[in-house]
Amino acid sequence: MNGGRDHGGGLDAAVAQYGGPKSDWLDLSTGINPVPYPVGPIPAESWTALPDTAARDRLIRAARTFWNVPDTAEIVAAPGASSLIARMPALSGEDRVHIPGPTYNEHAAAFRAHGRQGGEDPRAPVHVHVHPNNPDGRLCPAGALGGRALTIIDESFCDVMPERSHVARTAEQGVVVLKSFGKFWGLAGLRLGFAIGRRETLRPKDRPSIEDLLGPWSVSGPALDLGARALGDESWAQATRARLAQDSARLDAIMHKKDARSVGGATLFRLYEVDDAQDWQDRLARGKVWSRIFPYSTRWLRLGLPAPERWQQLEAAL
Numbered sequence: 001m002n003g004g005r006d007h008g009g010g011l012d013a014a015v016a017q018y019g020g021p022k023s024d025w026l027d028l029s030t031g032i033n034p035v036p037y038p039v040g041p042i043p044a045e046s047w048t049a050l051p052d053t054a055a056r057d058r059l060i061r062a063a064r065t066f067w068n069v070p071d072t073a074e075i076v077a078a079p080g081a082s083s084l085i086a087r088m089p090a091l092s093g094e095d096r097v098h099i100p101g102p103t104y105n106e107h108a109a110a111f112r113a114h115g116r117q118g119g120e121d122p123r124a125p126v127h128v129h130v131h132p133n134n135p136d137g138r139l140c141p142a143g144a145l146g147g148r149a150l151t152i153i154d155e156s157f158c159d160v161m162p163e164r165s166h167v168a169r170t171a172e173q174g175v176v177v178l179k180s181f182g183k184f185w186g187l188a189g190l191r192l193g194f195a196i197g198r199r200e201t202l203r204p205k206d207r208p209s210i211e212d213l214l215g216p217w218s219v220s221g222p223a224l225d226l227g228a229r230a231l232g233d234e235s236w237a238q239a240t241r242a243r244l245a246q247d248s249a250r251l252d253a254i255m256h257k258k259d260a261r262s263v264g265g266a267t268l269f270r271l272y273e274v275d276d277a278q279d280w281q282d283r284l285a286r287g288k289v290w291s292r293i294f295p296y297s298t299r300w301l302r303l304g305l306p307a308p309e310r311w312q313q314l315e316a317a318l
Contacts (some may be wrong), residue, residue, distance in 0.1 A: 036186030046221035081193030287317025
């Protein structure tokens with residue numbers, strides 16, 4: 001349905017197959033917070049002027065405080081975590097990469113694009129861990145990190161559980177933590193992500209740095225402004241974590257009544273084992289609810305959370 005790489009989303013294709021106006025559809029195929037951070041007013045100059053150093057510095061300071069980044073680590077802002085994932089292979093020339101799966105497939109795709117194949121050999125000098133993992137929510141133990149040429153920790157979904165973050169490990173050489181703004185804050189269209197690591201990790205000798213690869217003005221003025229504001233709003237973050245926990249428990253209860261078994265996830269998305277994942281996706285789609293299934297499992301179904309006013313549509317589709 002999605003074509004190309006295996007992703008959530010693909011709602012346009014679902015609409016084309018099952019019909020109905022796009023506005024009628026409830027897209028639960030992604031793990032994006034359905035109650036986004038309030039955008040509010042954006043200063044006019046953020047739209048009309050090139051992004052300036054002061055705005056970037058405000059964003060970086062807010063990110064450092066929010067994630068409690070070690071003083072010895074640098075933070076690079078980028079137009080989305082995906083743009084950073086695509087550039088991670090440039091940080092090391094090592095050929096062997098350990099990417100324990102199943103997991104988010106863009107990491108392996110990035111290394112393939114650089115002529116390197118990801119595998120599941122823990123002896124490889126480069127490791128990639130998604131923490132919590134997508135789609136099953138497994139957490140990477142601290143003992144599996146560090147001590148090699150490059151360790152990439154994708155924490156795109158970790159802001160729901162900040163106490164489990166490995167960002168403190170970025171004080172170590174060779175460790176990079178990636179953060180996504182779109183998931184927890186629900187503003188995926190803003191395109192904002194972060195790489196955190198020591199200077200010599202993000203700017204290796206005899207290789208281009210992440211900032212060099214991104215080029216100048218890589219983050220838009222509106223993203224700099226809104227990102228700094230959101231990262232500084234700890235009260236919103238705390239309230240959002242509580243709501244997501246309640247809503248994920250509510251989703252579990254609904255699905256359990258339909259004989260779906262919980263097999264993992266985080267509070268932004270839930271993973272269920274069902275008798276026939278394709279049949280479940282078709283049934284939900286007939287009720288204009290789009291879900292996520294996987295090419296490597298005939299029984300796994302992943303659902304994001306509905307917006308507060310859309311729960312009835314999910315229950316009717318079930």
